[in-house]
Amino acid sequence: MDQQLLVFVTVAEKENFSRAAEQLHMTQPAVSQHIQALEREFGTRLLERNNKYVRLNKAGEIVYHHAKEILRLHTRMHDLVDDLMNTPSGNLIIGSSYTFGEYVLPHVIARLRDRYPKIKPTIMIHNTKEIMDLIARRQLDAGIVEGEYQHEKLSIEPFADDEMHIIVSSDHRLAKKEKVTVRELEEETWIVREQGSGTREATDKMFARLELSPTNMMEFGSTQIIKESVEAGMGVSLLSSWAIRKEIRLGMLCIVKLPETPITRKFSLVTQANPFRTKALDIFLDMLRNNEVLPSLVGRV
The missing domain is CATH 1.10.10.10 (Winged helix-like DNA-binding domain superfamily/Winged helix DNA-binding domain)
Incomplete structure (x- = not known):
């Protein structure tokens, strides 16, 4: 059969x-x-x-x-x-939301492959909602999503904090100001992720908390496009410190100074609520829980 x-x-x-x-x-x-x-x-x-x-x-x-x-x-x-009888090996299908998947996960996988070369990881990048759906349908072994959630069929475990900053281009009028007001930010064009994205969810929560209602918004489906657009002077955005660390270090982007920022959110591990896991999956999850890679990346912002 x-x-x-x-x-x-x-x-x-x-x-x-x-x-x-x-x-x-x-x-x-x-x-x-x-x-x-x-x-x-x-x-x-x-x-x-x-x-x-x-x-x-x-x-x-x-x-x-x-x-x-x-x-x-x-x-x-x-x-x-x-x-049960061999060294860790086999396929490992990992899903991740864009921020973690594009800017952090490659470093984790490099460490995993260096220690356990027989494990063969595959990475799928989607927004948070799609990752949750794929794991619920058992098409992924594990996922990393932005935010904290509850799901009756899934095990969801917060494992890391992520700081998010408002960013502008290095030559933007707000780049060198010691203090920026909410009203000044409201007048800017905001470049945001699509609905269903964890980054968009964090942005919407910040808007609500600051009572900030942008008059102009552009919605893009990629963090990289947002960074390029902000650098080109098209507007401002809220992005993870992991996503912007290189651009900040090179002086291509600047962090806007606002008393209410940075915004802190959680990243969560998502797996099937099932006691049977491969060694490869357990090793991967333990690497994330032990923060073997994350501190060195955060230190580069």
Whole structure:
């Protein structure tokens, strides 16, 4: 059954029997036989075929969705059993929100790979809401998200503080001022992340706390684009100290001095509420809990 499901998923994703056979190192007739056997088992066709494409029908979409889950569980089961007798190894799929994933996680993974070269990490970057959804659907082993949350199906553990600063370009009129008022900031164009982002959530909370209502806002889906836009003089923003440390050190961006800042938020580890974890996942989580990399990064701001 597992082989049939693997073949089916590969055909569905490649949308072609020949390409699926090539990836699986099988003959095309063998791939066709597995698909036919699976369709006989379900008593219905799962794929629509013609000379140009192979596509899932409604029944195929149901089987594909569950087959992906079954194959993931099968791989995880083997990893867990293998962990009992061998050194830490295997795949580790990590999801992270943009700030941590782009500016901190690479340093953590470098340390992990240096110590445990048999662990093979994969990183997926999404906003906080999407990471939570992917872990709930068991498509990720662990995630790092911005903020503190509760979820009945997930284990959520705050593990690090993050300071967020209001930033402007180095030649902005507010860059050299000793004190800046809320009213001055209200007159600026604010460049913010999209809804669903932890950085956007922190920004909205700051607006509410300071009773700051910007007259002009631009919404971008990338922290890097926001930094470039602020540096170009397009406006101001609120970003993590981890994201801006290089630009501050090089004098490309400046931190606006406001009594109510920096804004502090939590980063949280998110995993399945499940006692069975691979050694690779436990090692990764322990590295984050022990703050092996974070202090050195924060010290560079």
